[in-house]
Amino acid sequence: MNAFTSLMDGFGTALTPVNLLWAAVGVLLGTAIGVLPGIGPAMAVALLLPVTYGLEPTGAFIMFAGIYYGAMFGGSTTSILLNTPGESAAVVAAMEGHPMAKAGRGAQALAAAAIGHFAGGMIGTLLLVALAPTVADLAVDIGAPDYFAIMVLAFIAVTSVLGSSRIRGLASLLIGLTIGLVGLDQMTGQQRLTFGSLQLADGIDVVIVAVGLFAIGEALWVAAHLRRSSGQAIPVGRPWLERKDVRRTWKSWLRGPLIGFPFGAIPAGGAEIPTFLSYVTEKRLSKHKDEWGKGAIEGVAGPESAASASAAGTLVSMLTLGLPTTAVAAVMLAAFQQYGIQPGPLLFEREPDLVWGLIASLFVGMVLLLALNLPLAPVWAKLLRIPRPHLYAGILFFAAVGAYAVGGEPLDLVILLVIGLIGFGMRRYGLPILPAVIGVILGPNAEQQLRRSLQISDGDVSGLITPFSATVYGLIVLIVAWPLLKKAVVRARRRAVDVEA
Numbered sequence: 001m002n003a004f005t006s007l008m009d010g011f012g013t014a015l016t017p018v019n020l021l022w023a024a025v026g027v028l029l030g031t032a033i034g035v036l037p038g039i040g041p042a043m044a045v046a047l048l049l050p051v052t053y054g055l056e057p058t059g060a061f062i063m064f065a066g067i068y069y070g071a072m073f074g075g076s077t078t079s080i081l082l083n084t085p086g087e088s089a090a091v092v093a094a095m096e097g098h099p100m101a102k103a104g105r106g107a108q109a110l111a112a113a114a115i116g117h118f119a120g121g122m123i124g125t126l127l128l129v130a131l132a133p134t135v136a137d138l139a140v141d142i143g144a145p146d147y148f149a150i151m152v153l154a155f156i157a158v159t160s161v162l163g164s165s166r167i168r169g170l171a172s173l174l175i176g177l178t179i180g181l182v183g184l185d186q187m188t189g190q191q192r193l194t195f196g197s198l199q200l201a202d203g204i205d206v207v208i209v210a211v212g213l214f215a216i217g218e219a220l221w222v223a224a225h226l227r228r229s230s231g232q233a234i235p236v237g238r239p240w241l242e243r244k245d246v247r248r249t250w251k252s253w254l255r256g257p258l259i260g261f262p263f264g265a266i267p268a269g270g271a272e273i274p275t276f277l278s279y280v281t282e283k284r285l286s287k288h289k290d291e292w293g294k295g296a297i298e299g300v301a302g303p304e305s306a307a308s309a310s311a312a313g314t315l316v317s318m319l320t321l322g323l324p325t326t327a328v329a330a331v332m333l334a335a336f337q338q339y340g341i342q343p344g345p346l347l348f349e350r351e352p353d354l355v356w357g358l359i360a361s362l363f364v365g366m367v368l369l370l371a372l373n374l375p376l377a378p379v380w381a382k383l384l385r386i387p388r389p390h391l392y393a394g395i396l397f398f399a400a401v402g403a404y405a406v407g408g409e410p411l412d413l414v415i416l417l418v419i420g421l422i423g424f425g426m427r428r429y430g431l432p433i434l435p436a437v438i439g440v441i442l443g444p445n446a447e448q449q450l451r452r453s454l455q456i457s458d459g460d461v462s463g464l465i466t467p468f469s470a471t472v473y474g475l476i477v478l479i480v481a482w483p484l485l486k487k488a489v490v491r492a493r494r495r496a497v498d499v500e501a
Contacts, residue, residue, distance in 0.1 A: 006348075007129055010356030014364050022059045023361050028064020028311035030437050031074040033067070057339045058354045062361040064335065064427030065315075068328050069365050072307055073117050073373060080109045080300065080393050083218045087300050089307045091210050091437050092275040096292070104293050111241050112297050113304040115374040116253050120305035121366040124255035124264070124312030128336040129359060131316075142468065144452040144495045149469035149476075152264075154273045159435045172431040176439020179204055186448050191311060199411045203470065204419075205436070208403045209440045212416045215399040217394040217423020249301035256305025263306075264313020272441050278435070319343055319355060371414040420461050433478065 008357060055063075075090030080097030083376030100109040124352065132484075149379040159169035182193045194200040241249075256278050282302040283292050292299060305439040318329040320343075336343050341351060347353055386394070426433060450464075457463020465473075 004129065006352060006356045010358075011363075013353055013357030014062065018058055019062050019357065019361065020364065021477060022055075022063040022471060023066045023364050024368055027061035027070040027365055027372060029063075030067035030070020030072075031072050031077075031369070034073060037115075047129070055059030057341065057351075057355050057372075059186040060335065060339075061332070061354065061358045065361055065492060066365045066368075068115070068311055069308065069362070069369060070123060072311060073114065073304075073369055076113045076117075076300075076304055076307075077110060078493065079214075081106055081114060083214050089272060089275060089310075091214070091272070092279050093300055094214055095279065095434060096296045099293065099295035100297065100300070105295065105297075108245060108297065108330070109295075109300050111374060112249050112301045114247065114370060116249075116301045117373075118309040118366050119253040120257045120308030121256070121362065121369075122261060124261045124309030125359065125362045125366070128307075128316055130361075135199055143161060143466065144449045144456065145464045145466050146468045146472070148446055148449040148453055148464065149472035150273065151449065153441045153476055153479075154276050154438060154442060155435075155446075156278060157479055168255075168431050169435050172426065172433070173435040173439045175426070175431075175488065176209075176436035177443040178442045179209060179419070179436070180441075180443030182240035183444075186444065187451055197411070199409055202416055203444070205389045205407065205412075205439070206437070206441050208412055208416055209419055210437050211399045211403055212419030213423035213426070213436060216416060216420025217427060217433070219396050219399075220420060220424040221427045222392050233352050235320040237340050245297055248276040248288070249297055252278075252298045252302035253305045253386065255281065256302045257309035260306030260309035264310030265316040267423040272438070272470050274306040274310050277426055280303040308366075315359075315362075317325035319347060361372075 014023070048191040072089055076093040076097070079090040079093040081101050083098040097113065097138065099107075100106060154428075155173060157168060159173050177183070178193070180203075182200055184190065185192055186202050191201060256274075259278045259281065260274040262329060263277075279299055282298040283289070283296075286292065286296060288296060288298075301369070307353055314329050318333060318471050341354070400413055400416065403412050423433065452462050454460075
């Protein structure tokens, strides 16, 4: 009860007029920035760091938290409507959200995402209040073999359920892993696949890859088929969720935080892994499997709820351990140090007003986001009424601006075009896009954790096995074997029926 008493005191801090103003400014800025491809929440917080020098720490961090949550939702807006993820956590929203938008249900997809963010954020923040010390202890005990097992689970799970065949899903994953190899070897410092270019030594930013594969690839695909289609504006559809939509999504909204929150608290890729796993889970549990890939609303609701809850999980490790598990947390940690504050176990004793005011502001920010974005869903969806040649020309422009903003190098635009052509080729031959993006995001991390595990065990493969990782590998075997077992059962039943006949 002590934590909830402190939370009530935090609401006293968060609900002052000045802090309410900063929360509203953060939510508005975050949503607007998240809509722009390539400028994610980490960059937004980093850009605004100098602006907050004159602010009181509590107000500054309340605004940063609003930017974080707002940018995550804004990224899903363009992901759903234009197939252009504003940041990497919004990649999964494009898988089902964009087909919904093309079918005239963009407003419903946005509403499902907004409510998902609200539910995930609320549940995740409640778990932050109740479980922060426990989750932090668990995060400390998880080692490199466990991280590697989690990432292998993400690879196998997504390649198993996406695309017309597992071979194509695996081929897409290998494309992503290859792109992820570009740059310096994290262990030895040797250059890999840089072709002698110093600008490629830092690797290819995941935002450039996501925007290239999704936005540029989609624009080139539409351009290639424009003569065969009418090129007319896509209808917006009704702006609110129907009862059948709510019946299909409420369980997804509640399942998302159970996946998102724990993964946010451990350094295993931020919101990317839980959104992928939530997508896989919802597809496995769905009663409407024929709609997946064509616009299943559960594929928007679950991952968006998981993404929002993972943001709350991220704050657990940052506030209790001083351990940043995402880029945004790393920037916020720098902001704490800017004010002479060191996050860790003593932070709750030394700065209770700041910590509990920040946590209480998350609840306030969620309400503001829902109030802001539900009415705006039909307004955003009207972007789809723009004629398709004009719409995709605008997408190409903003994608190029977003890619250039990532590093400020002309070479980034060339890389964007090359990856866009790869995305076009993947669409041409039926390769799913998502496994490639997973490979880019998690591939370097997985390699690093694998090599760390083998270094610790002096090259002995048994070093990869721990009680936690063994459980994860068991899940992997189940995912791989389940379709084969299912086919064997179906064949056995058919034979039994034939024998009876």
